[in-house]
Amino acid sequence: MTQSLQDLSHALMEAALKAGADAADTLAVQGNSVSIEVREGTLEHAERSEGTDLGLRVLVGQRQAIVSASDSRPETLAAMAERAVAMAREAPQDPHIGLAEPDDLAQGWDIAAYELEDSSPEPDPDALMADALGAEAVAKAVPGVTQVQSAAAGYGMHGVHLAASNGFSGGYRRTSRSLSCVAIAGTGADMERDYDGDSRIFQTDLRSAQEIGQTAGERAVASLNARKPQTGCYPVLFDERISSSLIGHLLSAINGVSIARGSSWLLDANGKQVLPDRLSIIEDPHRVRIPGSRPFDAEGLATKRRAIVENGILTGWTMDLGSARQLGLRSTANAARGAGSPPSPANWNIELTPGDHTRQDLLRDMGTGLLITSLIGSTINPNTGDYSRGASGFWVENGEVTHPVNECTIAGNLRDMLGRIIPGNDARPYLSRVVPSILIEGMTLAGS
Structure with missing residues (x-):
């Protein structure tokens, strides 16, 4: 079973303390993203990425070291902790490093009140491509636009969790939705380009492909001569x-x-x-x-x-x-x-x-x-x-x-x-x- 970010960050912190760290904090980041780029009415580029990144900071006295990995297996966590502690023991002293005092830590927040995550389903690639094609078509239709360099749509979701040996533990997730268009007006040495785009947390807040394509085209034409x-x-x-x-x-x-x-x-x-x-x-x-x-x-x-x-x-x-x-x-x-x-x-x-x-x-x-x-x-x-x-x-x-x-x-x-x-x-x-x-x-x- 896949471990949660909270479990991963706590497991890594415990491994660091077991390896000899006096104090430690960890950051676990997990995300996925998909991006679609079109040109001349066809798909130019499609990319999807998924992954988990782990970061560990250990303190040995007034010395610190930081290591990171994208592998969450238990043996990797143990190796990260041992390596970080060994590095910290060789690091120069820094009188200013250290974790926050427990009494100063954040507590009792309501992450839902921030509205950082769109709960609607992840858009499928066809929907992203339709948005990109829509923006491209509108930009190309602007009088004076000779070509559209690119139109792109994307979606991302990532979660983070921070844990520290001073007692702090907290995390949240965040989504993003984007659409952009780059238009070119003129030809040869007289070409000019300009763009428009938008990026929001919620799909429903994103400006329309019509508006983005139109604005990109008009901006490029206005820059001629x-x-x-x-x-x-x-x-x-x-x-x-x-x-x-x-x-x-x-x-x-x-x-x-x-x-x-x-x-x-x-x-x-x-x-x-x-x-x-x-x-x-x-x-x-x-x-x-x-x-x-x-x-x-x-x-x-x-x-x-x-x-x-x-x-x-x-x-x-x-x-x-x-x-x-x-x-x-x-x-x-x-x-x-x-x-x-x-x-x-x-x-x-x-x-x-x-x-x-x-x-x-x-x-x-x-x-x-x-x-x-x-x-x-x-x-x-x-x-x-x-x-x-x-x-x-x-x-x-x-x-x-x-x-x-x-x-x-x-x-x-x-x-x-x-x-x-x-x-x-x-x-x-x-x-x-x-x-x-x-x-x-x-x-x-x-x-x-």
């Missing part, structure tokens, strides 16, 4: 599709590991203003039907809603136990880990305070400048926040989009940029990062 913009200093509007990357740079800069290493452009910013006065960044890991939601982190601590930035003021760092101990602080319950990696800080669901203006209002107010819909590569100095990225999108004159642009670079300093952002009100509420279009005035633009 792009040219380089003039070099200069202009207002830049980050489209809602890519605006969350700006907030992502801030989140990376306040990661506890970066702060502990002293390699962050926000190293001195705790308790100081980093956004305009009325703007906040809220982290809420308890939102219903959102992929980033979870009742506990990878160290068994209860997740909680918190204001990372409140009315423009940075309130603190994002920490797991190790980085918090290094900084002399308490964990914010933001530990994440994989089967073969130790815990490290990560953010869950993020929301930036929306603005009062629509995207069209922001376009009107910017006058002449650049609307960015795609970012390419990045050069970001982690110590100074100097920012440079390739971009493409649309040129705006007198508040109106006039033509597409590409092959340009935008540059600035993240601390200065974030301090004067103007958000719109067009964020999609079902994403893990709810960030609207963002206008920043006076960025350097390098084009022709």
Whole structure:
């Protein structure tokens, strides 16, 4: 009989203690996924995967080691435990490692309230293929689209269980359903491509193949006949599709590991203003039907809603136990880990305070400048926040989009940029990062 994830994680933990570990925690992950990709009306690629991954972290004094495997036989568990303990005894000492105190562990959560799992049957491959073909057909029918590079549909389900020798034991399952389409307009050197897609926990929440195919096609056609913009200093509007990357740079800069290493452009910013006065960044890991939601982190601590930035003021760092101990602080319950990696800080669901203006209002107010819909590569100095990225999108004159642009670079300093952002009100509420279009005035633009 196949063992449950709970049984596997506990068996592995017990094997580690028997092998000589002073403390241990285990992560058991089990999942299956299926993906279908079509091209030119026929099946291009089909893939199904199933598997179980086991991760073990052992502590011997202030030394630790991590091993992982995809084999759950009893003899494999015993060998993993023995190998991990032997590795830990040879590892360097780290005064900051250790499990959570039992009194700090999460307890009494109601996983059903999070709605992380769609109870409807797994879609069969024919249904996934029908969705992909539907999106492709709609995109191809858009005037100006010359081909569809790919259309894909997928489904996944995975379960996790975490157990530790401090008494913690908990797990949950999560489903996902996705649909995407990439369309190409034009021919030869003048070809342009763009995409649309959606990913949800519940099948019934997924946007239709009609909408995704239509949007992908229209976006590709709108990008035709792009040219380089003039070099200069202009207002830049980050489209809602890519605006969350700006907030992502801030989140990376306040990661506890970066702060502990002293390699962050926000190293001195705790308790100081980093956004305009009325703007906040809220982290809420308890939102219903959102992929980033979870009742506990990878160290068994209860997740909680918190204001990372409140009315423009940075309130603190994002920490797991190790980085918090290094900084002399308490964990914010933001530990994440994989089967073969130790815990490290990560953010869950993020929301930036929306603005009062629509995207069209922001376009009107910017006058002449650049609307960015795609970012390419990045050069970001982690110590100074100097920012440079390739971009493409649309040129705006007198508040109106006039033509597409590409092959340009935008540059600035993240601390200065974030301090004067103007958000719109067009964020999609079902994403893990709810960030609207963002206008920043006076960025350097390098084009022709």
